Amino acid sequence: MAASPRIDPAIAAEIDRLATAVAKDPRSKDFLPLADEYIKAGMWQEAAAVLEDGLKAYPGFVTAMAALGRVYDQLGQPAKAKSILEDVVKQRPDNLRAHRILAKLYQSEGHTEQALSSCMAILNANPFDEEALSLKRTITGAPIDAPPARREKKRLGVESTSEKLRIESPAAVGSDSIRPSTPATNAAAATPVSASVPEPSTMKHAATIARLEAWLGTIQSKRHPESGPR
Known part of the structure; x- marks a missing residue:
């Protein structure tokens, strides 16, 4: 040609x-x-x-029948398209291309139950099919809930975020210094820490003085043995 x-x-x-x-x-x-x-x-x-x-x-070649139904739909011959595609889904209920065209044809004719049936055939195979979800929403006039798998992912995401916030929360780690102070706790907060727990430098000096005193005591006992214990 x-x-x-x-x-x-x-x-x-x-x-x-x-x-x-x-x-x-x-x-x-x-x-x-x-x-x-x-x-x-x-x-x-x-x-x-x-x-x-x-x-x-x-005759009965399902793939060719589905293709012809699509062609008739494109040519604006819905009656022929619908007749052929209905034969297709009788033989192959899982032919999603045929259901997709049929759903639109049924909806345009006002056959909402049949349109919804074809939509559900698609969504049973693919719950995330946006075209089928949109058509179902148009037919039913109600918002479509997310499929179970998507809802579960969303729930797990929320729980993960909540757990992360709980772990990072000052209450979880007992950090009172980050919390806003109240009048009842201001007095305790004003008490110097060194009053109860010696600073590392103070403890170091005390140990050094103790060692010096012990050394001096040893020298004195050697020089004046009579001063020792009797």
Whole structure:
């Protein structure tokens, strides 16, 4: 096929290669990657035609059905998109892409219960899916609580902060000097510490004087032995 100047050259080359393979073998499963390349190029009509032809050869091919449902949604054909995607989730209830499109289609039609059901299918697989959470909030009109795992992380964070504050608190380490003083404690605070506990320098001097006195006593006893004990 001729490449459009608006298409990336690499995508255009891949489209040519895959289109040739499908033309040679209509039952080739290359129709699915060919449709993907058309989607990348924004060629939705071409993608729809390729997928429809491929599904004739492979009916029930869920991946191709999901892709066609997405294409019809992009082409503004919600009835076709919904019909195909509903068949997809019947076969594969865990197909999140199909549920994502269905949730929007149901909501636009006012089918809130079905929309919410598709939202929950997504959130059961990924509780943090922001798109599904936002759509659920729109449908229910109520704020959405954080998922259990996120609430647990938040709780542990608060407990960790509280424990840290408790440990660093002056009360925890018994540091009365940091607390604001009260009239009852001002008198005690004014009492010099040296009145009850000698300063290290004073104790050092006392020990030195004691040693000198002992030395002098020894000298005197040697000079005057008669003064010793009888």
